[in-house]
Amino acid sequence: MTADETTPTRLRQAPSWLLGQASIHSHRLVTEHFTAAGARGYHYRLLAALQEFGPASQATLGRRTGVDRSDVVAALNELAEKKLIERSPDPDDRRRNIITITTAGRDRLEHLTGVLTEIQDALLAPLSAPEREQLTALLRRIVDHHAAGR
């Protein structure tokens, strides 16, 4: 057969490897579905933050979404071109821009959220509902643990 495609045991055993591989598949799904919808990960993150917490400065958006300040700039430029957000100077602090989501932005976010839901289903296809929750809970604990250290 294709013993040619067997993964070394040392790798198969390591959770870090499994995590990475799973993340690759996940990332591929997200990229495929999102690019088909004309978006990418950063866009969704920023739109979601704006929708949930309302207008904010770019720095705050970066903190909420885990996107670097410098990358926020580029992503917002792209979103602004598509009229999904608006950038206006903050009168109370002239260093800042106040970013606002537009109606078109909300619509796009809703649409993308639907896409995201499909993605989760494809990603977790082999797992039952309780197993999915189990996995989510375990992952959340890992993420929280490592996020705690800043």
Next chain:
Amino acid sequence: MTADETTPTRLRQAPSWLLGQASIHSHRLVTEHFTAAGARGYHYRLLAALQEFGPASQATLGRRTGVDRSDVVAALNELAEKKLIERSPDPDDRRRNIITITTAGRDRLEHLTGVLTEIQDALLAPLSAPEREQLTALLRRIVDHHAAGR
């Protein structure tokens, strides 16, 4: 407080997000520890495949480790410089190179395997032993599922 750093609910809920975040932390741990040891992910994968399955062509190595053929070239160049592998032409098929792990390569692999073990511990710190197995099993099923479709 820093409601400034709250992640949007839509993201926190998505397993793809959690997977990605966990993978980032995992990747950071791997990178830190490995670069401290003078290696990187690709090196370990290739050495592990050579150790477990013996000498192989570059294409085969790529298939076994999930590394693109073109990236295998670069990684093997680096490993060859450090005398951890040897490249020799295949007399039976002059298109191929036969890659062999050296004694130094085996030593390095053992050392890196130790490093990897430490990494797993840091990564899974918040989980109990049975929880770690649970997570590993769930991840494995996801990875296998998506790897099946090539």
Next chain:
DNA sequence: CTCTATTCATTGGTACGGCCAACATTGGCT
């Protein structure tokens, strides 16, 4: 046995995500 398709190593380039350094502007604190 020839012709075609496939495989191989290699080069070079793309995309995306995470990250860092620097800079000028502006605000807060004392």
Next chain:
DNA sequence: AGCCAATGTTGGCCGTACCAATGAATAGAG
């Protein structure tokens, strides 16, 4: 007034995953 911190922005780096194209060489079909 003076210093430190925060902000937006530019420009860059790295790692990982990819894809396209090339020339050499082999395998398979006829």
